[in-house]
Amino acid sequence: MSIPSTPGKTGRERLAEVKELEARQAKQRRMLALVAGVVTIAVLGVAILWFVSQGNKKKESESAEQQARNSQFIKTLTTIPAATYDKVGFGAATGVPSATDGPQDKVGDKPRVLYVGAEFCPFCAVERWSLVSALSRFGTWDGLGGAVSSPNEGAMSNIQTVTFKDATYTSKYIAFKGWETKDRMGEPLQTMSDADSTLVSKYNDRGSIPFVLIGGKSTTQGATWDGRSLPGMTNTEIAEQMADPNSAISKGAVGAANVYSAQICTLTGQQPANVCNSAGVKAAAAKLEVK
Template sequence: MSKRVEQKSRARERVAAQRAAELRAERRKRLLLALGAVAVVIIVVGGLVAVRLAGGGKETSTGPSGAADTSLITALKSIPASTFAAVGSDGVQAAPSAITAPALTADGKPKVLYIGAEFCPYCAAERWPVTVALSRFGNFSNLGTTHSAGNDVFPNTATLSFHGASYTSQYLAFTGVETTTNEEVNGQYAPLDTPAAADQSTFDTYNKPPYVQSAGSIPFVDLGGKFVTSGASYSPELLAGKTQTEIADALKDPASPIAKAVDGSANVYTAALCQLTNNQPGAVCTTDAVKAAAGKLGKS
């Protein structure tokens, strides 16, 4: 009996030793998994820090798309009247042309239609004067920030985005369409906004000669069915290396080349918009700079 008891005791000891070994192995496995997870977190955080230090914030020219902060929107809306007056429009080389077409309206108000794409450097340049001009008649919300594609001409031009933005005004309605992002997927820029059927029809009908110089160019802007323009009114090269904040700050300085281009073009857009609103608001439409800019508008 004692021998049998001894055998059973040894068997129990072997089983206990095996279970203890399995528990130690399981603990080692869990520890290695935990260490691996910590390592991944460290790598990810380190990568994000590196991107941020390299200029990956939303306000850098190479930053990702994001929301425009309040200070940026405020800066675009608070350009001094004296700056618009000093800049004028003498240096503006391209302006909207008058067309004969049915009125473009929404909610009983003249409608401004913008169609562009986030990858496009010319769209990047033109969003600035379009936004500045419209900000003299109303308010944007959910305005975005982005940059043009890094592998196109004038790469990574800092700009705004109308994707997801809304606009309120007692004078005007606005529709902003960004058809693609600035990021390629399988060799093509990823789709973003799809124009409504009526807006696509406007684009197809008036974004070609004789209304504009070349067919299908972007950005395309239709101002109430009275004026259209396509392309940029100044070279995106002017904005090279600038952040959104730096561009917005430059718009207040009439001596800045950026202000002369952007504010000058905004004066011309404003002159066109004043023709849609019967010269309202008077504080904007009756200024000497806006009245002089009306002479830049192309004839039908």
């Protein structure tokens, strides 16, 4: 290596300066290599954690889907004892139907309950528990299936529920139509009829789901009880807790079911009498805005 000439300095001094410069440069290179190594390790660590979390998320989602195929819970949900409804009353319901200014929505001479939601929607998953149990008091279901909400909703992911996609409902008092517009992953599922699309546009201009139109005279938008305890529970556990009037889930879900029942009774001439005159429905009716 040639040593640059520096006026006033000896060759020994100039050599010492060069060695010092080389030492500083070597140290800088080591520091840069160390920093690069640390950054690389950190990036790899984040990537590994992300892949692990995605793997765990996928396993949870697949497990939830497998559990939803078990439909034995539906019998429990649709046969909740009258004593449970009566003990819960209004319970911990968080909302009541709001009045509309439209004509009565009927199928023949029966007032109709219209539901619009989506399978991915966590609040739809919550609300179906109450709506199914309420309508079970006025008629019978066929084709209800287990379902689970989206795996991508944070703390409200993978909620066990039912779906109305293939369901039919029979009653001498009321009619029902349920639309599930998207599947669990947000892909298109069912296309509403033009008539129902018009009703939704009229009464739900923000497009909120779940949306329920009760006989054309009242609506609910969003969940009408707090279902934040549902994630992580099996569908069997939820149905069994609904049947227990002392559980928090029963107070919320069955309380909301009593509210739906009371609102429906205003359209059916308070029929059937054993439902509409029950203590639980009367307690909920006292809270109604639309009577």
